[in-house]
Amino acid sequence: MxxxxxxxxxxxxxxxxxxxxxxxxxxxxxxxxxxxxxxxxxxxxxxxxxxxxSSLGANVVMIRAGNFVGSEDGYSLISRGDLNEICGLPYVIDCTPVVEAIKVAGGAGDRSVSLILYGYSESGIDLAGNELVHGRGYTKEEILDASPVIVTWQPVAERLFPGVSNGAIGEKILIDNVSYEIIGEYAERGFGQAVTAQFSFASVPYTAMQLRHLDADRNHYARMMAFVDLSAKPIGEAMDEIETLLRRRHQITGSERSDFMITTSTEMLxxxxxxxxxxxxxxxxxxxxxxxxxxxxxxxxxxxxxxxxxxxxxxxxxxxxxxxxxxxxxxxxxxxxxxxxxxxxxxxxxxxxxxxxxxxxxxxxxxxxxxxxxxxxxxxxxxxxxxxxxxxxxxxxxxxxxxxxxxxxxxxx
Incomplete structure (x- = not known):
């Protein structure tokens, strides 16, 4: 048949x-x-x-306020003093506060794009695993002044400023009625073209984000990242020492539960x-x-x-x-x-x-x-x-x- x-x-x-x-x-x-x-x-x-x-790497220690056990009294923000002392450890290359991402609409003229906005310190862009392809990151002065400057992801400029070849450096983006100047652009990563120009990332000085979008205390943070020199200290030992340091500063003793969580990026993911x-x-x-x-x-x-x-x-x-x-x-x-x-x-x-x-x-x-x-x-x-x-x-x-x-x-x- x-x-x-x-x-x-x-x-x-x-x-x-x-x-x-x-x-x-x-x-x-x-x-x-x-x-x-x-x-x-x-x-x-x-x-x-x-x-x-792949973007964060195995040597990034992530610290988040709160112990996630459901108790409201188990929460204490990371202070400026906590951040400075961790940054001063001999095996910590650098560190940055991370202000939680928020979804905003960015626009230029009659064009707009949905943004996930992060707040970093001057070293935060590098610590977060981003690669600058145009322009520069923030300066310490811009952090202190909460300057309205922004570093965008590649599709942002393509969407808002078509035909511009230098990452739209110097152009302005309006976010929540605040005009930000583009000072840098970092490369696409991960999904590549799967995430289009209709949706993208950008980062601003964490102080600007706290002041202009969150109305938050500039000296306290919900998250931070520390970049560890693995040749000077294994990641496990570094985490233990950072935990001991924070427990001492937060006056946590004995069997009391920590009011923060500490992990590596690879552990968390x-x-x-x-x-x-x-x-x-x-x-x-x-x-x-x-x-x-x-x-x-x-x-x-x-x-x-x-x-x-x-x-x-x-x-x-x-x-x-x-x-x-x-x-x-x-x-x-x-x-x-x-x-x-x-x-x-x-x-x-x-x-x-x-x-x-x-x-x-x-x-x-x-x-x-x-x-x-x-x-x-x-x-x-x-x-x-x-x-x-x-x-x-x-x-x-x-x-x-x-x-x-x-x-x-x-x-x-």
């Missing part, structure tokens, strides 16, 4: 049992679409984690990665159960189909059809049923992935960086898997059909 005829008869079987086929397809569609969505979003989260890990992988595995397991149920559904519908077509099977054998011909026909029908469900599931899964991306973008607070990642190889393997899946669960009914005795099959009503 030719391939074209096999395909034609497989689709004819689907059409002749529309209700039954639809119910069977639902399980396959749900399972495959869930897997595609989980993988696409999971790859996006992994790409974000990889980007952050590693924890996020572990949680993400666990979540992906859990959801994949749920999707796998859905596929198993769908497979049982394929087996059941094929058993019913074999029973209904017993006389047809007997007739085919009587006119010369072999066991292999019958086996191939029913296996092909099961594979086509599964692949149709797989293709629909892939389309719905990709659609759901990009819908989730839009949801992440609307949430803000860093979720904007998560982009659905479409892996063509995964999509191809999913199509192959769907076909194989149908063959596996359709084998028992197809084998039953192939082993029928033609005389007994022809007598069937």
């Amino acid at each position: 030719g391939l074209r005829r096999l395909i034609s008869e497989a689709f004819q079987t689907l059409r002749s049992n529309k209700g039954r086929s639809f119910l069977t397809l639902i399980g396959i569609v749900i399972g495959i679409s869930s897997v595609i969505t989980i993988i696409s979003v999971g790859l996006g989260v992994q790409a974000y984690i990889d980007m952050e890990t 590693g924890m996020i990665e572990t949680v993400t992988k666990t979540f992906v595995i859990f959801l994949s397991g749920a999707a796998g159960i859905s596929l198993l149920v769908a497979g049982i559904g394929i087996m059941n519908i094929m058993l019913v189909t074999v029973t209904e077509r017993t006389r047809e099977i007997g007739l085919r054998k009587a006119v010369g059809g072999t066991n292999f011909d019958i086996l191939t026909q029913f296996l092909f029908e099961a594979a086509v049923l599964s692949m149709v469900g797989g293709l629909i599931g892939i389309a719905l899964g990709l659609g759901a992935s990009f819908c989730l991306e839009a949801v992440f973008r609307s949430l803000g607070n860093g979720f904007e960086m998560i982009r659905a990642q479409v892996d063509v190889g995964v999509v191809g393997l999913t199509v192959l898997f769907a076909g194989t899946f149908g063959v596996v669960f359709g084998f028992a009914p197809a084998r039953r059909a192939a082993k029928m005795e033609p005389v007994l099959a022809l007598r069937s009503e």
